Amino acid sequence: MSERALPYRPHNHQTCVSQALTDAQEICRQQNARLTPIRERVLELIWQSHKPLGAYDILAQLGAEGHKAAPPTVYRALDFLLQYGLIHRISSLNAFIGCAHAGEHHRSTFLICRECGIVLELAVDTVTKAIEAAAKAEAFQVEDITLEISGLCPSCQGNTGHA
Amino acid sequence: MSERALPYRPHNHQTCVSQALTDAQEICRQQNARLTPIRERVLELIWQSHKPLGAYDILAQLGAEGHKAAPPTVYRALDFLLQYGLIHRISSLNAFIGCAHAGEHHRSTFLICRECGIVLELAVDTVTKAIEAAAKAEAFQVEDITLEISGLCPSCQGNTGHA
DNA sequence: CAAAATTTGCAACATTATAACATTTGCAGG
């Protein structure tokens, strides 16, 4: 698996998309899961940028390209993609983003730029360890961690809207 | 400020409520903010348990006690309480919970029991430090942290629904 | 091919949150 580009900087994003789709196909094949056309298309739409996409944005884009779908179609595709770890849900934004570590067991940290909207997904072991230690100290059994950090990405610092 | 009771174990919860309301009054007085009857009542309703409360639950309870309010009334009260750090929003649940550290500058970690719904708010320095270090390593400027851990609280472990 | 299971279509509905504008309330200056 090749190194991923940093989302903030200009890069050949088509590579990100292709890689994500290829990985998804492989992951689904290994688990006998059916990456149907709709599911694959939704995944591709989510990967169209490094900004999270809302369910109704997906719905609108599907509609614009002729496939007039209803909400359940989109939510079911999203459920599938979540289940197989191909996307993540960003709770603080009610939106979805492609997983940058699909296939790898990981706990994610999301750095969300409030200015440009780009999200960087990290899997930092020290953070996970600190969180799990804190939970353990309270005898709490961790199942799922939602860690979303809002702020300014490197590109947007200094670009304070005084223009 | 006295030590707080652990929410999982039986305790005189009225003490939690009284303390929260007293603290809120003091905090608002210091900042020349008006803790109006509606705002205070919403805060009290949120503190009625250690489980997060949805905006429409609040709305229903206000209605049940004669004050037939509309959504904006509740959301405005919630905005006020959020602004002055008297409550927190739990993004993963679309619900609100009383702040256990009102008046203290802190970064919160929420331990959310999926079984009983009780939420424990922690302010653990090692976690905060690890997160800030991870963000700094990416040159990301942190403004807000959402950290919500879902799992089983001590009381609910073992109570696996085979009854 | 036929039965079973999964996936999709579709209509209605539920929940959460906000916009826009009118009215009331609290408070300061005259």
Next chain:
DNA sequence: CCTGCAAATGTTATAATGTTGCAAATTTTG
């Protein structure tokens, strides 16, 4: 007191997000 402003609340409507239930189509299995 009362007048005028700003903050807070009331009211109505609507937007945004997410779910239920059932029917039709598709895929898998035997």
